Amino acid sequence: MSVDLAKKEMPIGQPEPSGVEQHRNRTNDRYLLWIALFSIIFFIFALQQLDFDYGRLISGTRELPLMAVKMFPPNFSEWEDVLRSVAETFQMTWAATLLSVVVAFVLSFFCAANTAPSRWMFWFLRGFAALMRAIPVLVWAIIFVAALGLGPLPGVLALAIHSLGMMIKVFSDSIEEVDQRVLEAMRAAGAGWLQMIVRGVLPLVYTSFMSWALLRFDIDLRYATVLGMVGAGGIGWQLIRSMHMYELHDALFIVMVMFAMLYTVEMMSNFIKKRMINANGL
Amino acid sequence: MSEIVKADGIAQPILTVSALKKTYKDGTVALRGVDFTVKAGEIVGIIGSSGAGKSTLMRCINRLIEPSDGYVYFDGIDVTKSNKHQLRYVRRQMGMIFQSFNLIARSTVLGNVLNGRLGYMDSVRGALGIFSKQDIEDAMSILERVGLVNQAHKRADELSGGQQQRVGIARALAQKPKLILADEPIASLDPVTSENIMDYIYRICKEDGITCLINLHQVEFAKRYADRIIGIRAGRRVFEGRAQDLAQDVVQEIYA
Incomplete structure (x- = not known):
């Protein structure tokens, strides 16, 4: 059934700190110096190529407060529509996060180096996940809007696919952190693959899975607020519409709601995380 | 406990290790042909310095590590040729105890x-x-x-x-288990606790008639608890015998 990639054999015994390692540290320092130097040179080069009109920076700074004054006061009259799109944003986020977490939970055990049943599956899933997250959410959204039309469905798909790419990676990385020796003990007792996963790996990774899922919910909510700008549902659609119609008082209200929404969720997730950490005595 | 046969006078070899070799992928040669047999109910201490191949030897017996060459017979089964199903049957009869628990x-x-x-x-x-x-x-x-x-x-x-x-x-x-493989069971414990753990292992194996293979790097513990001692050096067996036959110069040769 399983080929046991986990049986990666390593000579037993701890390597002793050696002259080789000290040499390696010194080489690392030199690398860092070169990287720092290159970054500075590239920064200067980039600024020169971009050729900014710095005068605009000053005039723009004057313009900005005027804009804010123009937006003031916020217009609350559309509150029903706005709240409905807030609800839609949450629904999209919840659906996308849950979908990606559930799928990634299953797939991650097939692409962690210490539990993957075959090397083929390991590389395939890791590659798939890398592709999913390498393409930005907004690009996914544009693709799905083009394919499925406007609305929250392409938004959910875009979010879910991008999340999936990240969740597969972070879940399987967490699995790989499980002490190889613990799994060895289970194999020595004659435990099979599924038994090893559920009885051995799961108790050691579920808290980190949960905090990753929580973090991803946070990220997905942020993305969901802007997805509307490409027509993929949520509160972003309200904002882009009022901006296009130059209804700045509406726009200010929407921005305020967005801020309140994200801030509340961040507070809540901090609170939950703290509770989780306390519960685990870490 | 009832199904475990008490070790009495008639002692059959329950484990036979023959010409066992292991070379890791990176070229490290851990075992260069090790032979020994263990009788049912016997407690055998394997001594040697770290890196001598003790842990590799133990893991080749239950195939947590695939041996490169040689044979392991356990209770009439050729472990080295066992398929997945047989291997599970073999492994569940071998309890393993680890240095890091x-x-x-x-x-x-x-x-x-x-x-x-x-x-x-x-x-x-x-x-x-x-x-x-x-x-x-x-x-x-x-x-x-x-x-x-x-x-x-x-x-x-x-x-x-x-x-x-x-x-x-x-x-x-x-x-x-019919056999217990204890890989440095006391290497991360203090001396008093070490003695306590060795007492438990010894008493339980003797009471239940479980055969036991213990990797130890402390010679004194091996002398006290093992019926028989096998000395491993650089992947070869360099000593086999009772504790009293383990003279100081032999110990020095094992750890040289």
């Missing part, structure tokens, strides 16, 4: 002991932890034996090192 830190003590039963269960029942009443009763009585019955529902990582190793022993016993 290798418990599931966030599971309970009882849960860790019950993991020793997984080799006997179908994969779904085992995964879901649906253990029979008998298994749970047995696990509790094993915990009683190693003096941890009051800690059964604590998390494994709340225990001290010595207690964790006793959980390790209990997990091995839950397998109802």
Whole structure:
């Protein structure tokens, strides 16, 4: 059934700190110096190529407060529509996060180096996940809007696919952190693959899975607020519409709601995380 | 415990290791042809400096590491040629005890002991932890034996090192093993705890007639507890005999 990639054999015994390692540290320092130097040179080069009109920076700074004054006061009259799109944003986020977490939970055990049943599956899933997250959410959204039309469905798909790419990676990385020796003990007792996963790996990774899922919910909510700008549902659609119609008082209200929404969720997730950490005595 | 045959006068070889070789992928030669036999009920200490190949030898016996060449016969089965199914049958009869205990830190003590039963269960029942009443009763009585019955529902990582190793022993016993492979069971424990752990292993093996192979790097412990000692150096057996035959110059040769 399983080929046991986990049986990666390593000579037993701890390597002793050696002259080789000290040499390696010194080489690392030199690398860092070169990287720092290159970054500075590239920064200067980039600024020169971009050729900014710095005068605009000053005039723009004057313009900005005027804009804010123009937006003031916020217009609350559309509150029903706005709240409905807030609800839609949450629904999209919840659906996308849950979908990606559930799928990634299953797939991650097939692409962690210490539990993957075959090397083929390991590389395939890791590659798939890398592709999913390498393409930005907004690009996914544009693709799905083009394919499925406007609305929250392409938004959910875009979010879910991008999340999936990240969740597969972070879940399987967490699995790989499980002490190889613990799994060895289970194999020595004659435990099979599924038994090893559920009885051995799961108790050691579920808290980190949960905090990753929580973090991803946070990220997905942020993305969901802007997805509307490409027509993929949520509160972003309200904002882009009022901006296009130059209804700045509406726009200010929407921005305020967005801020309140994200801030509340961040507070809540901090609170939950703290509770989780306390519960685990870490 | 009843199904375990007491070791009496008639001692059959339960384990035969023959011309066992292991070369790792990176070219490290760990075993260069090791032969020995172990009789049922015997406690055999394997001594040698770190890097001599003791751990590799032990893991080749239950094939946590694939030997490159040679044979391991266990209770009439050629372990080196066993397929997946047979290997599981072999492994569940070999309890293993580790230097770093290798418990599931966030599971309970009882849960860790019950993991020793997984080799006997179908994969779904085992995964879901649906253990029979008998298994749970047995696990509790094993915990009683190693003096941890009051800690059964604590998390494994709340225990001290010595207690964790006793959980390790209990997990091995839950397998109802014919053979115990103890890989440096006391290397990360203090001297007093070490003695306590060795007493447990010795007493249990003798009482239940379990054959035992113990890797040790402390010669004194091997002399005190082992019926027979095998000395390994650079992947070769350089000594085999009783404790009293292990003269000081031989020890020096093993550790040279």
